[in-house]
Amino acid sequence: MDITVTINGKTHTADVEPRTLLVQFIREQAGLTGTxxxxxxxxxxxxxxHIDGEAAKSCTLLAVQADGCSxxxxxxxxxxxxxxxxxxxxxxxxxxxxxxxxxxGMVMAATSLLAENPNPTEEEVRLGLEGNLCRCTGYxxxxxxxxxxxxx
Amino acid sequence: xxxxxxxxxxxxxxxxxxxxxxxxxxxxxxxxxxxxPGALHLAVLRSPYARARIVSVDTSAAASMPGVTAVFSGADxxxxxxxxxxxxxxxxxxxxxxxxYPLAVGQANYVGDGVACVLATSASAARDALDAIDVExxxxxxxxxxxxxxxxxxxxxxxxxxxRSYTWDLKIEESEGDVDRAFADAAYSxxxxxxxxxxxxxxxxxxxxxAIPQPFGGDMTLxxxxxxxxxxxxxxxxxxxxxxxxxxxVAPAVGGGFGSKxxxxxxxxLCAALAQRTGSPVRWAETRSEGNQATIHGRGQIQxxxxxxxxxxxxxAVRVRLIGDMGAYLQLVTPGVPLLGAFLYAGVYELPKTYxxxxxxxxxxxxxxxxxxxxxxxxxxxxIERAMDSLAAEVGVxxxxxxxxxxxxxxSYPYEAMTGLVYDSxxxxxxxxxxxxxIDYAGVRARQETQNVPGxxxxxxxxxxxxxxxxxxxxxxxxxxLNYGAGGWEAATVRxxxxxxxxxxxGTAPHGQGHETAWSMIVAxxxxxxxxxxxxxxxxxxxxxxxxxxxxxxxxxxxxVAIAMACDKVVDKAKQIAAHQLEANPDDxxxxxxxxxxxxxxxxxxxxxxxxxxxxxAHNLPDGLEPNLEAHTTYDPPNFSWPFGTHMxxxxxxxxxxxxxxxxxxxxxxxxNQVNPLIVDGQVHGxxxxxxxxxxxxxxxxxxxxxxxxxxxxxxLVPAASDVPSIETGxxxxxxxxxxxxxxxxxxxxxxxxxPAVINAIVDALSGLGVRDVPMPASPNTVWRxxxxxxxxQQ
Numbered sequence: 001m002d003i004t005v006t007i008n009g010k011t012h013t014a015d016v017e018p019r020t021l022l023v024q025f026i027r028e029q030a031g032l033t034g035t036x037x038x039x040x041x042x043x044x045x046x047x048x049x050h051i052d053g054e055a056a057k058s059c060t061l062l063a064v065q066a067d068g069c070s071x072x073x074x075x076x077x078x079x080x081x082x083x084x085x086x087x088x089x090x091x092x093x094x095x096x097x098x099x100x101x102x103x104x105g106m107v108m109a110a111t112s113l114l115a116e117n118p119n120p121t122e123e124e125v126r127l128g129l130e131g132n133l134c135r136c137t138g139y140x141x142x143x144x145x146x147x148x149x150x151x152x
Numbered sequence: 153x154x155x156x157x158x159x160x161x162x163x164x165x166x167x168x169x170x171x172x173x174x175x176x177x178x179x180x181x182x183x184x185x186x187x188x189p190g191a192l193h194l195a196v197l198r199s200p201y202a203r204a205r206i207v208s209v210d211t212s213a214a215a216s217m218p219g220v221t222a223v224f225s226g227a228d229x230x231x232x233x234x235x236x237x238x239x240x241x242x243x244x245x246x247x248x249x250x251x252x253y254p255l256a257v258g259q260a261n262y263v264g265d266g267v268a269c270v271l272a273t274s275a276s277a278a279r280d281a282l283d284a285i286d287v288e289x290x291x292x293x294x295x296x297x298x299x300x301x302x303x304x305x306x307x308x309x310x311x312x313x314x315x316r317s318y319t320w321d322l323k324i325e326e327s328e329g330d331v332d333r334a335f336a337d338a339a340y341s342x343x344x345x346x347x348x349x350x351x352x353x354x355x356x357x358x359x360x361x362x363a364i365p366q367p368f369g370g371d372m373t374l375x376x377x378x379x380x381x382x383x384x385x386x387x388x389x390x391x392x393x394x395x396x397x398x399x400x401x402v403a404p405a406v407g408g409g410f411g412s413k414x415x416x417x418x419x420x421x422l423c424a425a426l427a428q429r430t431g432s433p434v435r436w437a438e439t440r441s442e443g444n445q446a447t448i449h450g451r452g453q454i455q456x457x458x459x460x461x462x463x464x465x466x467x468x469a470v471r472v473r474l475i476g477d478m479g480a481y482l483q484l485v486t487p488g489v490p491l492l493g494a495f496l497y498a499g500v501y502e503l504p505k506t507y508x509x510x511x512x513x514x515x516x517x518x519x520x521x522x523x524x525x526x527x528x529x530x531x532x533x534x535x536i537e538r539a540m541d542s543l544a545a546e547v548g549v550x551x552x553x554x555x556x557x558x559x560x561x562x563x564s565y566p567y568e569a570m571t572g573l574v575y576d577s578x579x580x581x582x583x584x585x586x587x588x589x590x591i592d593y594a595g596v597r598a599r600q601e602t603q604n605v606p607g608x609x610x611x612x613x614x615x616x617x618x619x620x621x622x623x624x625x626x627x628x629x630x631x632x633x634l635n636y637g638a639g640g641w642e643a644a645t646v647r648x649x650x651x652x653x654x655x656x657x658x659g660t661a662p663h664g665q666g667h668e669t670a671w672s673m674i675v676a677x678x679x680x681x682x683x684x685x686x687x688x689x690x691x692x693x694x695x696x697x698x699x700x701x702x703x704x705x706x707x708x709x710x711x712x713v714a715i716a717m718a719c720d721k722v723v724d725k726a727k728q729i730a731a732h733q734l735e736a737n738p739d740d741x742x743x744x745x746x747x748x749x750x751x752x753x754x755x756x757x758x759x760x761x762x763x764x765x766x767x768x769x770a771h772n773l774p775d776g777l778e779p780n781l782e783a784h785t786t787y788d789p790p791n792f793s794w795p796f797g798t799h800m801x802x803x804x805x806x807x808x809x810x811x812x813x814x815x816x817x818x819x820x821x822x823x824x825n826q827v828n829p830l831i832v833d834g835q836v837h838g839x840x841x842x843x844x845x846x847x848x849x850x851x852x853x854x855x856x857x858x859x860x861x862x863x864x865x866x867x868x869l870v871p872a873a874s875d876v877p878s879i880e881t882g883x884x885x886x887x888x889x890x891x892x893x894x895x896x897x898x899x900x901x902x903x904x905x906x907x908p909a910v911i912n913a914i915v916d917a918l919s920g921l922g923v924r925d926v927p928m929p930a931s932p933n934t935v936w937r938x939x940x941x942x943x944x945x946q947q
Binding site: 017019027031032033034035036037038039040041043044046073074075077078084088091092093095097098099100101102103104107122125126127129130131132133134135136137138139140141142143 | 168169171172173174175176177178179180181182184185187276354355356357358405406407408410437439440441663664665666830831833834837838839840841842864865866870872873874875876878879902
C-alpha cells in the first residue's frame with residue numbers, strides 16, 4: 001500500500017506491506033534508527049515518537065495507520081544548529097541516561113508529558129512515564145531531568 | 153541528598169558525560185542500527201518443548217518460500233563447528249557439562265533451545281519461513297524442580313548420566329571439626345532456607361549480531377551487542393576454527409548488559425558461521441520474547457544457611473549449603489556464579505576460620521543461568537543479611553546493634569577473612585552511622601511503637617543491609633585457584649599525539665557506564681590536560697586488541713588503574729625528553745599541570761605539548777630513545793577491591809492487601825575514591841532499583857512442563873518509574889590501599905545491598921504478626937499469604 005508520512009518535516013512516500021509497523025517504517029524506510037525497539041508487547045516505550053504532536057509507541061500502529069500524519073522522532077528534537085532540545089539538555093545535565101537505549105523514547109514521552117502538564121509533581125512525572133521502561137537509571141535521574149526541564 | 157568529601161582537580165568532579173549527546177539525539181548506533189547492504193537475515197526456530205527428542209526436521213517447504221536463501225537444522229550444521237559452545241569455568245576437575253551446540257542436535261532441552269534456522273533477504277521473510285519448518289518432536293518429561301533434578305529421577309542428558317554438574321566445597325582445612333563444635337557450643341543459632349528466584353536480566357537493548365565477511369582473504373568482522381568483545385573473539389575463533397587474527401569483533405553502542413551480554417551465544421556463532429559459509433553478511437536481532445527465553449537468566453539458587461553465635465550475638469560459625477540451578481546447559485561462566493558468592497557469606501562481620509560452604513549445581517530443563525548483576529554476591533549477601541535479622545530476633549537485640557557488634561573493626565584492615573582472601577579497607581560503623589542518621593533510624597523505631605499496635609493495618613518496617621562487594625575481577629592467580637579459564641588483568645595504551653591530544657586505548661567494553669568520560673578524567677588528572685583533549689578508544693578488537701572487557705565491577709579498579717599506570721610510563725619517557733631539551737637531569741624534573749619544571753628553577757620549564765612535538769619530530773631526542781610518546785600497561789591487580797556500605801529501607805505494609813509501599817530508601821556506599829560522583833550515584837540508583845525489583849516484582853516463572861510463563865515484558869514485571877521510590881544516596885570514602893587511584897567498584901553494589909534491605913523491612917513491619925520470612929518476589933499476594941499463615945489462617 002502506498003503511504004505518505006511526514007517525519008521531522010520531511011515527506012516519505014513508500015509502498016509498504018500492510019503488516020509493517022510504524023516503527024519499522026521509521027527505522028527501515030526513513031532510515032531513522034534513533035527510535036529503538038525494546039519489546040514486542042508495547043510494554044517498554046523505547047519506540048515512543050510524537051504523532052501529530054502527541055507521544056505514542058510506534059510499535060502499536062501499523063505504518064498505514066500513520067498515512068498522512070506528521071511524526072517527530074528523536075532526530076527531530078535538536079535545533080537546526082545542533083543545540084539540544086531543553087529536555088535533551090536536562091537529561092544530559094541530570095545524568096538521566098546511561099546506556100541510552102530507552103532514552104529517545106523517554107525524551108519523547110517526557111516532552112509530551114510536559115506539554116500536557118507543564119508543572120508536574122514528582123509523582124505525576126513517575127505516573128506519566130510509566131509506559132517507558134529503563135533498566136539502568138532506576139528512574140531517579142530521569143525524574144529529576146523532567147522536573148528540572150519543567151522548572152527551566 | 154548527596155554527601156561527598158571535598159576533592160580537588162579533575163578527579164572527583166561531577167563532570168557531565170561526553171557519551172550523552174550521541175545517545176540523546178539518536179546519532180548513536182546500536183548493532184541493529186548498522187546499515188549493512190546485502191545482509192541476509194537470520195531467524196531461529198526454537199523448541200516449544202522443555203525436553204523433547206528431535207525425531208526429524210523437514211526444511212524443504214521453508215526453503216522454497218519467497219526471500220529464503222537457506223534453511224538449516226542442527227544436524228545440517230553439525231560439521232560447521234570446530235568445537236561445542238564454550239564454558240570457560242570448569243569449576244572442578246570432574247564437572248559434568250553436556251555437549252552444547254548453537255542448534256540442538258538430537259534433543260532440545262529447554263523452551264527456546266534453537267532447533268533450526270533460516271537465512272532470508274528480509275527479517276520478516278526469515279521469520280515467516282520458521283512456520284514452514286516441520287519438526288517432529290517426541291516430548292520427554294521435563295525437570296524443573298532443583299531437588300527433583302538432584303534426585304536423578306529423570307536424567308536430562310543421557311551422555312553425562314546425571315543431573316548433577318558438580319559439587320564445590322570451600323572448607324578451611326586448619327579448622328576442620330571446629331564448625332561442628334562451634335554449633336554445638338553456640339549460645340544462639342539460626343537455620344534458614346532462602347529461595348533465590350530466577351530473574352531475567354532484560355537489558356533494554358535486545359541482543360543483536362551482524363557478521364560481515366571480507367570478499368577475499370577470509371577476514372571477518374563480527375558486530376555484537378556484547379559486554380565482552382575480546383572474550384567473544386577468542387571463543388568464536390575456537391568454536392568456528394577461524395584463525396583468531398582474521399577475526400575482528402566490534403561492540404558498537406550497547407544498550408545495557410547486567411551480565412546477560414557477558415557470554416558467547418548461539419546466534420553470534422550462527423551469524424559468523426553462516427556468513428563464512430555463504431560469503432554474505434548475516435545479521436540477527438532478538439525479539440524480546442526470544443530474549444526472555446534464550447538470553448541467560450540470573451540467580452536460581454536454594455540457599456540453606458546456618459549461623460552460630462556466642463551469648464553476645466557475635467558470629468562463631470557459618471555453614472552454607474547451596475543448590476545452584478544451571479539450566480539446560482553451561483554457558484560461558486554458569487558454573488562459577490555460586491562460587492563468586494562463596495567468599496561473602498560472612499558479610500562484613502568478623503568470623504573465625506569456622507566456615508563451611510558447599511554448593512551442588514544441577515541441570516534443569518530451563519534457560520541456562522549465568523552472571524546477572526552481582527553474580528553470586530547478591531545471593532550471598534541476601535542470605536547473610538536475612539539470617540542476621542533472624543539472629544537478632546533470636547538474641548533479642550536490634551538488627552543494627554547486632555551488626556555493629558559483628559562489624560570487622562576498622563583497625564583490623566587489611567583483614568584476612570575466614571576464606572583466606574584479604575579485605576583491603578573498610579569502615580563499616582561510619583557507613584552504618586551515616587545511613588542511620590539519614591533515615592533517622594531511632595525516630596523510625598519510635599514511630600513503630602505508636603504505629604504498629606495490635607489491629608494496625610498499615611505497619612511500618614525498616615530494613616538494614618550491610619555488604620561487601622568483592623569486585624575488580626580479578627587477580628589472575630586467584631582465578632587460577634578457582635579453575636577459571638582466563639586471567640583477570642586489563643590492558644591500556646596511552647598515546648600522546650603530535651598536537652598534544654591524547655588517545656587512550658582501553659580493554660574495557662562499556663555499555664552504559666560512561667567509561668569515555670571517566671577514563672578521560674583519569675588521563676586529564678595524570679597528564680595535566682583537559683578531558684576534552686583525551687579520546688577514549690574501546691570495544692573494537694582491531695583498535696583495542698588486548699582486553700578482558702567489562703563485568704564484575706572491574707573496569708575502574710582494573711582498567712582505570714591500568715590507564716593511570718600507562719600515563720606514568722608516558723610521563724617517565726616525556727621526562728627524559730624534557731630533561732634532554734632543558735639540559736637537566738631527569739631526576740631533577742617535576743611534572744605537574746601538564747608542564748615539566750626543573751626543581752628550584754621555575755623559569756626552566758617545558759610543557760607536555762612541546763615534548764610531544766619533539767617526540768614526534770624526533771629531531772633531537774636523547775641517544776637511544778625511541779620516537780613518539782606512547783606506553784602500554786597490562787595490569788593484573790594484586791587483590792580484589794572491596795566496596796562496602798549500609799543501605800536502609802523504610803516500608804509501610806498494608807496487612808489487608810499485602811501491598812508494600814517503599815517510603816524511603818537510603819544508600820550509603822563506600823567505593824573508595826570517586827572519579828566522577830555523578831556516575832557513581834547513577835550506578836547506585838540503577839543497582840538499587842534492580843535489587844528492589846528482585847525483592848518486590850520479578851520472577852521468571854515456569855509451569856510444571858517447563859513452559860516459561862513470563863516470556864514477554866507484559867508478563868515479566870520490570871518496574872516502571874511509578875513502581876519505585878527515589879533513592880537518597882550518601883557516601884563515605886575509604887580509599888583502597890591496593891591501587892594508585894584508591895578506587896574500588898560500584899557497578900553492582902546497589903543490587904547486592906538492596907534486595908535484603910527491602911525484604912528485611914517487610915519482615916520487620918510484620919514481625920509483630922509472627923511473620924519470620926516473606927519469599928521473593930514479595931507481591932501483595934505473597935505478603936498477604938505470609939501474614940495469613942503466621943496468623944494461623946485467621947487473616
